[in-house]
Amino acid sequence: MVELEVVGIRLDQISQSPILLMKEAGGARHLALWIGAAEAASIAQARDGLVPARPLTHDLLASLLVELGHPRPELVITAVVDGVWHGEMRLAGRTITARPSDLVAVAVRLGAAVTCPEELLEESGILLDESPQDEVERFKEFLDHVSPDDFED
Numbered sequence: 638m639v640e641l642e643v644v645g646i647r648l649d650q651i652s653q654s655p656i657l658l659m660k661e662a663g664g665a666r667h668l669a670l671w672i673g674a675a676e677a678a679s680i681a682q683a684r685d686g687l688v689p690a691r692p693l694t695h696d697l698l699a700s701l702l703v704e705l706g707h708p709r710p711e712l713v714i715t716a717v718v719d720g721v722w723h724g725e726m727r728l729a730g731r732t733i734t735a736r737p738s739d740l741v742a743v744a745v746r747l748g749a750a751v752t753c754p755e756e757l758l759e760e761s762g763i764l765l766d767e768s769p770q771d772e773v774e775r776f777k778e779f780l781d782h783v784s785p786d787d788f789e790d
Contacts, residue, residue, distance in 0.1 A: 638713065638752040641668065643684065643741060646677045657738060659714075659751070666762030668714070668753070670722050676738035683745040695739065699746035702728075712740040714753040717761050 644658040644667065655677035657670045672680075679695050692700065702710060711727035714737045724737040737751075744751045 639755055639758055641751045641753060646681050657741060661758055665764055666758050667765050668762060670737055672738035676742055679742045680745060695742040695746060699743050708747055709749045712744050712749055712751045
């Protein structure tokens with residue numbers, strides 16, 4: 638299994654639908670999952686550390702898992718079939734089918750990992766060019782470690 642990191646939520650420029658962008662930990666391959674607006678908002682709020690006045694559904698599920706002694710369930714994006722992503726929550730010897738967006742919304746609340754099979758990344762993973770922001774950060778880091786002597790012949 639490959640651990641995935643949430644890169645963020647983007648909007649599809651054509652449909653204006655949210656896209657959950659995930660990246661393999663320590664690698665370059667990404668998964669782009671079209672998700673619902675409510676799930677996108679839930680993930681974004683949890684990532685930003687916003688706590689609602691009253692618990693939302695994903696907050697309830699995360700609290701329930703902790704109270705039942707399962708603070709780190711196995712959360713797996715298992716497949717994409719005809720453009721529809723599938724996932725599972727595995728705990729206490731049981732497997733519960735779930736939408737990957739719900740798994741991620743719970744994972745960000747629990748600090749739990751989301752994984753996927755290597756084969757899924759091979760088949761559906763995409764390589765993305767670095768954003769201009771990444772290039773700026775790399776250049777700033779270069780400037781922090783360079784001296785005028787480095788440019789002498």
